[in-house]
Amino acid sequence: MQIIEVNKDNVRILFDYWNEIGKNIPYFYNTTYQSFVSSLFDDTFEGMTIFQNNKVFISKEDDQVKGFIQYGIPTFHFTVAGKIAKDINIGVIRNLYYEGTRADIGKALLGLSLDFFERNNIKEIYAFYHAMGMSCNGNHGKLHEKFNYIGKLLYEEGFEIEHENIYYICDMAEKKLEYPNNSYIKVSELDDNRQKLILYDRDNNALGSAEIKYIDNLTESAEKDIIYLVWIGIDKKVKGKGMGTEFLNHIIQYCLAKGYRYLHADTALNNKTAQKFYIRNGFIDNGITRSYLTRRSI
Known part of the structure; x- marks a missing residue:
């Protein structure tokens, strides 16, 4: 297993993986490569830059992506009352995906983020933050139940469910x-x-x-x-x-x-x-x- 940091120069290999994991997920919309890259690295929400510190890593085997994670420190947060706060100290795991049979990949990628947050003295960590999803996904950031095994890994690492929604299509x-x-x-x-x-x-x-x-x-x-x-x-x-x-x-x-x-x-x-x-x-x-x-x- 290789763990490789992703930037704009080598992100092309991740786009195919993104399209693969998004099959049958209603909010993984058909997006262009340019929109995907912009959402991954330069994303905004209502005019605000989402991340002040943004990390993306892939797990690679036999020249194929087997999983990826995106995490970082956001520039803002929402209070319980729904107001935007900027004086914050939280971490966000925006994306974490891997094959269901490869818990070793999931643990390795998740470990990168937890080590990062520990080094930066961040105690409050959100995973699949509801309003910080990719713009090319309509900013829908939650984890679909198809990936319940990822939720199970988060639970084993001390995460609890924050919010649950039902997604509808008409x-x-x-x-x-x-x-x-x-x-x-x-x-x-x-x-x-x-x-x-x-x-x-x-x-x-x-x-x-x-x-x-x-x-x-x-x-x-x-x-x-x-x-x-x-x-x-x-x-x-x-x-x-x-x-x-x-x-x-x-x-x-x-x-x-x-x-x-x-x-x-x-x-x-x-x-x-x-x-x-x-x-x-x-x-x-x-x-x-x-x-x-x-x-x-x-």
């Missing part, structure tokens, strides 16, 4: 858009790949808001295929009156008119209300995703 072309014509939406630009949508009634009262993300802008793909529903919310005064579904139908109609086919979304595993909403509206469960956290004594 084939918008298959959805019937039947609803009373008593509301409308307005759309505003947030940045080059996101938009905010606000639901109004016929008296121009705001009833809800949502945000969507254009995946093709993040992956640089020529295919206009997927839009990600970042969130959707309805004013409590109209909850239970079908306005959530009406709002969603407006969003779907808007996305279809722009040439997109699939609407992706996710929600917390313990949010039963949201899960029922998505299933009722034609979304299909595409698996559980998880993030992890450990606080170590150094």
